[in-house]
Amino acid sequence: MKLVGSLTSPYVRKVRVLLAEKELKHEFLEESAWTAETTVPRYNPLNKVPALVLDDGHSIYDSAVISEYLDAPGSRSSSRGSARRRARTRRGSRARRAR
Numbered sequence: 001m002k003l004v005g006s007l008t009s010p011y012v013r014k015v016r017v018l019l020a021e022k023e024l025k026h027e028f029l030e031e032s033a034w035t036a037e038t039t040v041p042r043y044n045p046l047n048k049v050p051a052l053v054l055d056d057g058h059s060i061y062d063s064a065v066i067s068e069y070l071d072a073p074g075s076r077s078s079s080r081g082s083a084r085r086r087a088r089t090r091r092g093s094r095a096r097r098a099r
């Protein structure tokens with residue numbers, strides 16, 4: 001999986017701490033939502049970091065949703081789709097609230 005975010009965002013930092021604590025293998029793509037050439041909308045239509053790109057190519061966003069996903073037991077196992085589905089559903093409802 002790949003975490004998309006900036007080094008200055010407290011929301012990104014929260015997720016980075018969780019990834020480190022859980023020793024979860026991931027790439028870090030340093031990106032800011034504030035530059036003209038930002039790629040963040042590819043991963044989050046709200047153009048906010050963090051976004052977490054899963055191995056299947058789908059992304060989830062909003063630090064609370066990402067944290068819950070990473071904290072769910074077995075959520076990174078390919079045989080466990082429920083945490084992923086829950087994260088996608090919550091991602092949608094958080095995005096609607098943010099509008």
Ligand SMILES: N[C@@H](CCC(=O)N[C@@H](CS)C(=O)NCC(=O)O)C(=O)O
Nearest residue numbers: 009011033047048049050062063064
């Ligand atoms: N509720 C979001 C907030 C994320 C957020 O506001 N990120 C800021 C960086 S600290 C951002 O990307 N802002 C870009 C923008 O608002 O256009 C979360 O918890 O992930």
